[in-house]
Amino acid sequence: MNLMLDGSTHPINPVWAPSEKQSEFLSCSDFEVLYGGAAGGGKSDALLIDALCAQEGGYENSNHRAILFRRSFPELRDLISRSQEIYPDIAHGASFNQTEKIWTFPSGAKIEFGYLQNDADRLKYRGRAWNYIGFDELTLWPTDVCYLYLFSRCRSTDPTLPRLIRATTNPDGPGQGWVMERWGINEDGQATRVPIDTVDAEMRRITTSYRTFIPARLSENPHLSETGYREALLQLPPDERDALLMGLWRQGRVHGAYYANEMAEMRNRGGIRSVPYDPSEPVNTFWDLGWNDTTAIWFHQQIAGEHRFIRAYENSGESLDHYATYLQNSGFNVMGGRHYLPHDAQNKSLQTGKSALEILQEMLPNLHFEVVPRIQNVLTGINQTRLAMRGKVFMDATECADGIAALDNYRKAYNERHDVFTERPLHDRYSNFADAFRQWGQALEEGLTGPRKRFRRKPKPPGAMWI
Template identity: 85%
Template sequence: MTQAVRKIDMDKTQAIWNPTDRQTEFLSAGDFEVLYGGAAGGGKSDALLVDALCLQHEGHKNPRHRAVLFRRSFPELRDLISRSLEIYNQVDPFASYNATEKVWTLSSGAKIEFGYLHNDADRLKYRGRAWNYIGFDELTLWPTDVCYLYLFSRCRSTDQTLPRYIRATTNPDGPGQLWVMKRWGIQEDGSATRIPVDVEDKEKGVTTTFHRTFIPARLSENPHLSETGYREALLQLAPDERDALLMGLWRQGRVHGAYYANEMAEMRNRGGIRSVPYDPSEPVNTFWDLGWNDTTAIWFHQQIAGEHRFIRAYENSGESLDHYATYLQNSGFNLMGGRHYLPHDARNKSLQTGKSALEILQEMLPNLNFEVVPRIQNILTGINQTRLAMRGKVFIDATECPDGIAALDNYRKAYNERHDVFTERPLHDRYSNFADAFRQWGQALEEGLTGPRQQFRRKPKPPGGMWI
């Protein structure tokens, strides 16, 4: 695939999309596993959408061609779908898009599907499915490689003329940066890599060598964005973001202005981020950041023998409160004996329902004890309270809380580009919700109880031992 994309069986001289040299390299790559990533503005999402057509193998003309493109959440998926509406109907005027199923059907019968994997458990929704082309947009937004590797088992086809491809794009930031760097052997300068991978089949006595390829993207290589002011906008970012999104540098762990950097480093040094067991005989507390129909984050916590154990972190977006009530009911945790801490705005009444989040949750979960953490005048007070609390016996489960851990690592001060300094105001981004929910824990310890740093009061086990 080295030429411009053209209409199918229409005017052969009319190009509708012209790839850059780097996009051409990605589209032409024959290796099974390819990552196209680096600076912002490199045309990565466009390249992934076009590559899913498998034009070089005439996949768009093959009724058995099946492709799927994943993003981390449905709101993020909307952008990719919106761009596909601009491209695919021009490539194939007779193609149709089913908005309910999120599936394109080309005139040949080939299909391109869109899906999202918000957390590791979502991968099981795709059990039993099969695609010969699987793509991930913004791969480093997945904090672990669980979903990515699981989908390898779904990459198959009985049609030998169709290629089997795993493709991904990303910027050099996000909670999954470390595992992506390790998998493709990416160095800080973001240069290209091609790693041989030997796969041994002991039953057949055969070893097959595949290659895992990383193709770097640079803004300077995309002429479509020259003279648009985009470069100047990136120059105004904070130094770490500027290095990643403009220069395409992969500098893992260097989050300038991070509030909890010292506390997280100390926690790792003492082994505080590890496998944390759940004790069903002890109650589970929760700490919330409420977003109504925006993002809501919840930490699940046990306090045992003076230790604060965070056993799960859950986040979702675009869901109403009944979704989170159901999630709690199905969690399998002993929640009835615990306390469930909501932020101060949980008392605010909704104009739509006339009820507050606190009232709605109390109606849905009448057996749970909800409390509202008192409001503080300055958010930095709550952050400092949380810092102090993190210096105690705190343990976070590495497997059940990957997004939460990433949020604590990356929650940072906003940057003033005019004066080239960090402010004391937190930056509101994808990490804020988990960080704000975690702050409810720090504030509850210091302000929500009878005295500073006291144990959580526990209710006795209910009659008959009934828990939810």
């Protein structure tokens, strides 16, 4: 294959060759560009190459600074792994710092990798600056908070370097709505180029820039022809097949979603809105645990018979002390609440010889932890949660955006052979928040929730553990 860094037809280095659509993306000079659509369009590769800014001599300029974001740390690993296959052959002598996740090129130019799992993560990049900022799989961010915040970080003192915001995505994910609106994308997924007029009243001038969407489909990527990937996409459920194979941006009901009716009812009655935190009342939490993997936590207050969810937090690649610190620094009255862990919190780690419950109790001795009893069938817990959601339940639209998206998309697994949905939950990026939320439904059913001063224990069920 031939590497054509500037999107032209002449080979520069025998490493990588763009498709026609990738070339269009690489050669686009508009400030804000979204590339993607169907799966298999070569989005991640195109973003990695584009971050080099080869046309403007970017990676050969000591002042060039670029950063590429993914939603979570595990997802970031794939992008880093691919960069390690490409970058050393492009620039001999380029080195990668595994700890800092930064490529340094012989010129001194740098390309960094980061992740923004929560809106609060954007503040980690306060005071930083890059002339190139890229987001891989943009619709995985349920809101535009992180994306817009990073705009203020896109700058450079070197006028020879371009200032560029780039993103790639498929037409799915919890952020599909705001991405479609921002780029003016219709359901057919056709290309768009939206003019943006910026008025500078002080300087008395108007500047016009463009926000461009470049769609790509699997059929336009010759590198994946005859690989069987198209046949695999053809076996997906109809909605996913239309999105990932045809590049259609249809929004609607998630087929097989467990909580579809409950979430619709909650929206209809105004249950998803701004939910204020009451500092005079205790805050409970409901957890789904992952040992150095994804852990999800819902923050909850029970006031005047209402269940108010004031925040949903998720992170990955962190140990339990990260979440203990997060609770302590949350600003909420977690001391007076109860903190509900799933049944596997009692399982001891082979590495430490301790359970997550024991570790959290040692780190947070003043907090009250309870283990939600194990159920034989996860569908029982899902149904308990569905019933609980029909009560007076409210969720903060901003602070719980990730969790809300998870509940909207948590669905049954699909049986390709028989073209039906099974009764087994699909394990995907939405599962952790959904599993954490299910601890609330199960705890409510078991009579474990409620203000501590009014707590009445039911007879201890088999396998339960009271703390």
